[in-house]
Amino acid sequence: MDSDKLKDFALYNFEKLIVLLIIAAAGFLAWIGYSKEDIRATRDPQRLATSANEVKNEVDNNHNEEVLAERRTSFEEFDIAKEQQKFLTAIPASLYTPQLWEPGKVAANKVRRKDPELSKPEGIQVQGVIASMAYRSKDGLYALADLEAADEVEKVEQKPTRSSRRNSRQNNMADMYGMMGGGMEGYESDMMMSGMGASSSGMAASTSGPVRKLPADENLGTKAAPTKSVANGEDQPPVPGLGYFIAGSAAIPHKKLIDSYQEALSYAAEYNPRTRDLPTYIAYQVERADVTNKTVDQLTDDDWILRDSNEITIRNAAFYWSGFAPEIVPRDYWVTGVTMWIPPILLDPYQRLATHPLIPLKTQRELDQEQLLTESELEAQKLGNVDMSNFQVDLKGGQTRAGGGGYGSGYGSGMEGDMGMGGYGSGMDSDMGGYGSGYGGSGYGGSGGSARGMEGKAAEENPVDYKLLRFYDFAYLRGAQRDKNAPLRDHKYVYRIRFAVNDPNFPEKPELQPKGKSLDPDAYSRVxxxxxxxxxxxxxxxxxxxxxxxxxxxxxxxxxxxxxxxxPAKPNSRAKYMEIGNRVVVAEGDVPTAEVVASSFDLGLGTFVPTTIEASEGTVLSATVESADVVDPITLEIKKTGEMVIESAATIIDLEGGVQMPIVKDDEEMTTPGMILMVDSDGKLVVRDSVEEQRIYRIKSYAKERGL
Known part of the structure; x- marks a missing residue:
C-alpha cells in the first residue's frame, strides 16, 4: 500500500479507532472496579449498628450481682493490743532524712566530678492535624479575598417559652418583696437589665451591616499578622493555606535532672551551678519509622529517619510561617530553643496540640500557693473554732487579753501567723536572702572556682517536675520544596525523641572547662x-x-x-422515658435528629467550607450546596462562595437526645443533650457530645447572628 492509501485508511477509520480505545478503557475501568474489595466486608452498616447496639445494651444491663460477688463478706477482728504494739517499733531515721548527710563527701579532694545521668523524655504523644495556617507571601493575594461578601442571615423566630409553676411562684414572691420595700431595687435592676438588652441588641445589629464579620472573641485560633523577610526585611503579608502535619509533644524530667546534677557534681571540686553545672537544654531530635507494613518489634536502626529538630522548626518558622499562635503554657515550663512555637493555626482551637498531660497550666508559684492554702485549711480544721468566751475586751483602750491569762500581745502575732502573713513574709525574705547570697558574684569565686556556699545543694530550688518539648512533621508547607520523606496519607508512623544538654564536663565555652584532676576516671577518659x-x-x-x-x-x-x-438534638415530643423492669429506656416515636456542621478543606480557598446538615441515623456528612458562608481567616470577613461539594466519609451510626426531661415536665425546652455515635473519616468509632462541642458549634453555625 502506498502512502495515499494509508492516509485514506486512517482518515476513514479514525472514528472506529477512537471507539475501540473508549471500549478498551471502559473495559479496563470495569475490570479495576470488579477487582476492588467490597467495602461491605470492612464497613458493613448493619454489622456496625449491631455492634453499637450490643455495646449499648451491655452498658445498660445491671451488673450488681457480679460486683457483689467480689465484695468481702468477712473481716479480720481488730486487735487493739496488737496495734499498740506497732508503736513500740522504732521508726527508721531515713523517713525523716531523705538525703542523709555523708561526712565523707565534705572533703572535695575525695569526690570527683561524674557525668550526670540524663533521663529520657517521657510521655511522648502524637496526633494528625489538618487546619488553616497563616503563611508568608510576597503580595498578600489569595482567592478567598476576591469573593463577594456573604448575605445577611435570616433570624430564627424563637417560640415563647411557657413558664412553669415554679417560676410563677418565684415571680409572685418577687412581687410581694417589692410591695414590702424592695420594689425600688427591683425597679433599678429592671432598668439595668433593659439597658443591657439594648446594648446587646445594638452590638448584634452592628455585626449585620454591609459586610458580616466574625467577632474577635469567636476566633479560636491565632490572629494573622504580617511579618518581614529574614533575607531582605521586606513585608510579607499573611495568606491562608493548608496546614497538614503530625504534631507531637513530650516532657523532659527536669526535676530528675536537677537531682542527677546535684548527686554527680555538687560535692566535687569546681562546682559552678551558676554558669555550667545545671541542666542547660540546647537541642532535640525527632526520628520517625513507618509501621504500615510491619510491627514495632520488627523495626531496625535503618528504619528510623530524622524528621525534626530545633534547627528544622526554626527554619520553617523563619521562612514559611506567618507568625506564631499565642502560647498557653506558663513560662515556668518553657525551654528556649527546645519548646518550639505553636504554628499559626487560624480560626480553630489549637490547645490540644500545644499542651501535654504532664505539664500544668498553672505556674509553679500558683501551685505552691494552692498547696499552702490547702495545708492551712487542714490545719484550721484540726484547731477547730476559737472559743471567744476566753477573751474579754478592755473598754479603756488597752489590749485585748485572755480570760485565762498568758496571751497578751501574743494574740496579735498568733493571728498574723495563722493568716500566713508574718511567717510567709519572713520566710520569703530569708529565702530571697539565701538565694541572693548563694547565687551572688562572690559566692563562686570566678568562672572556674568552687562555690563553697552551694556545696551539696541543688542548682535550682523548687524546680518544676517537667519541661515541655514540642515537635512537628509537616506533610505540606506552602512555598517549601517537595520533601521526599514527608508523611503520606494512609501510612502509619511511630516517633521517638531525645534532647541534648550543654555537657558540664566538656562545655561549649572552653574557659568553663573543668580541670582534668577534678574528673572521675570514666568522665576523664570521655573528656x-x-x-x-x-x-x-x-x-x-x-x-x-x-x-x-x-x-x-x-x-x-x-x-x-x-x-x-x-x-443539639432537636426536641422529640413523641419520645418519652419508660421503666422496663430495672432498666429505664427511651421509647422513640420519631427518628431523632440533630444539627451537625460538616465542613471540608478547600485547597484553593485555604480554609474549611462549612454547611449545616440535619443528621439522623445513617446520615453521611457529605453534601452539595449552592453556596456557603466562609470566614476569611485573615480579615475575619464572611464571604459567599459558589456551588461547593462537602466531602466526608463520616457516618452517623446512632443518635439520641431531644427527649423531655422527667424532672421538668412543664418546660418543653429542657431536653436531654444530643449524643452521636459515628464512624469518622479515619474509620474510628467515636462518641460525640453536643454539650462539649456547644461553643464551637455555635460559632461555626453563626448561631448568634441567627438569633439562637
Whole structure:
C-alpha cells in the first residue's frame, strides 16, 4: 500500500479507532472496579449498628450481682493490743532524712566530678492535624479575598417559652418583696437589665451591616499578622493555606535532672551551678519509622529517619510561617530553643496540640500557693473554732487579753501567723536572702572556682517536675520544596525523641572547662577523647544527648480533609422515658435528629467550607450546596462562595437526645443533650457530645447572628 492509501485508511477509520480505545478503557475501568474489595466486608452498616447496639445494651444491663460477688463478706477482728504494739517499733531515721548527710563527701579532694545521668523524655504523644495556617507571601493575594461578601442571615423566630409553676411562684414572691420595700431595687435592676438588652441588641445589629464579620472573641485560633523577610526585611503579608502535619509533644524530667546534677557534681571540686553545672537544654531530635507494613518489634536502626529538630522548626518558622499562635503554657515550663512555637493555626482551637498531660497550666508559684492554702485549711480544721468566751475586751483602750491569762500581745502575732502573713513574709525574705547570697558574684569565686556556699545543694530550688518539648512533621508547607520523606496519607508512623544538654564536663565555652584532676576516671577518659577530637576538627562536641524516648503510639495523617461539629438534638415530643423492669429506656416515636456542621478543606480557598446538615441515623456528612458562608481567616470577613461539594466519609451510626426531661415536665425546652455515635473519616468509632462541642458549634453555625 502506498502512502495515499494509508492516509485514506486512517482518515476513514479514525472514528472506529477512537471507539475501540473508549471500549478498551471502559473495559479496563470495569475490570479495576470488579477487582476492588467490597467495602461491605470492612464497613458493613448493619454489622456496625449491631455492634453499637450490643455495646449499648451491655452498658445498660445491671451488673450488681457480679460486683457483689467480689465484695468481702468477712473481716479480720481488730486487735487493739496488737496495734499498740506497732508503736513500740522504732521508726527508721531515713523517713525523716531523705538525703542523709555523708561526712565523707565534705572533703572535695575525695569526690570527683561524674557525668550526670540524663533521663529520657517521657510521655511522648502524637496526633494528625489538618487546619488553616497563616503563611508568608510576597503580595498578600489569595482567592478567598476576591469573593463577594456573604448575605445577611435570616433570624430564627424563637417560640415563647411557657413558664412553669415554679417560676410563677418565684415571680409572685418577687412581687410581694417589692410591695414590702424592695420594689425600688427591683425597679433599678429592671432598668439595668433593659439597658443591657439594648446594648446587646445594638452590638448584634452592628455585626449585620454591609459586610458580616466574625467577632474577635469567636476566633479560636491565632490572629494573622504580617511579618518581614529574614533575607531582605521586606513585608510579607499573611495568606491562608493548608496546614497538614503530625504534631507531637513530650516532657523532659527536669526535676530528675536537677537531682542527677546535684548527686554527680555538687560535692566535687569546681562546682559552678551558676554558669555550667545545671541542666542547660540546647537541642532535640525527632526520628520517625513507618509501621504500615510491619510491627514495632520488627523495626531496625535503618528504619528510623530524622524528621525534626530545633534547627528544622526554626527554619520553617523563619521562612514559611506567618507568625506564631499565642502560647498557653506558663513560662515556668518553657525551654528556649527546645519548646518550639505553636504554628499559626487560624480560626480553630489549637490547645490540644500545644499542651501535654504532664505539664500544668498553672505556674509553679500558683501551685505552691494552692498547696499552702490547702495545708492551712487542714490545719484550721484540726484547731477547730476559737472559743471567744476566753477573751474579754478592755473598754479603756488597752489590749485585748485572755480570760485565762498568758496571751497578751501574743494574740496579735498568733493571728498574723495563722493568716500566713508574718511567717510567709519572713520566710520569703530569708529565702530571697539565701538565694541572693548563694547565687551572688562572690559566692563562686570566678568562672572556674568552687562555690563553697552551694556545696551539696541543688542548682535550682523548687524546680518544676517537667519541661515541655514540642515537635512537628509537616506533610505540606506552602512555598517549601517537595520533601521526599514527608508523611503520606494512609501510612502509619511511630516517633521517638531525645534532647541534648550543654555537657558540664566538656562545655561549649572552653574557659568553663573543668580541670582534668577534678574528673572521675570514666568522665576523664570521655573528656580526653573529646579534647582530641576537637583538636582535629576545630569544633567542640559539647552536646550530650539523652537516650531515645519510648516509641510513641502509631499515628496517621487525617485521611479526609474534613471536620464536623455536633449541635443539639432537636426536641422529640413523641419520645418519652419508660421503666422496663430495672432498666429505664427511651421509647422513640420519631427518628431523632440533630444539627451537625460538616465542613471540608478547600485547597484553593485555604480554609474549611462549612454547611449545616440535619443528621439522623445513617446520615453521611457529605453534601452539595449552592453556596456557603466562609470566614476569611485573615480579615475575619464572611464571604459567599459558589456551588461547593462537602466531602466526608463520616457516618452517623446512632443518635439520641431531644427527649423531655422527667424532672421538668412543664418546660418543653429542657431536653436531654444530643449524643452521636459515628464512624469518622479515619474509620474510628467515636462518641460525640453536643454539650462539649456547644461553643464551637455555635460559632461555626453563626448561631448568634441567627438569633439562637
Amino acid at each position: 580526653v577523647s573529646l579534647v582530641a577530637k576537637a583538636a582535629q576538627t576545630q569544633e567542640r562536641d559539647y552536646k550530650r544527648w539523652s537516650e531515645w524516648s519510648d516509641i510513641s503510639e502509631p499515628v496517621s495523617l487525617p485521611k479526609k480533609l474534613d471536620q464536623s461539629f455536633v449541635g
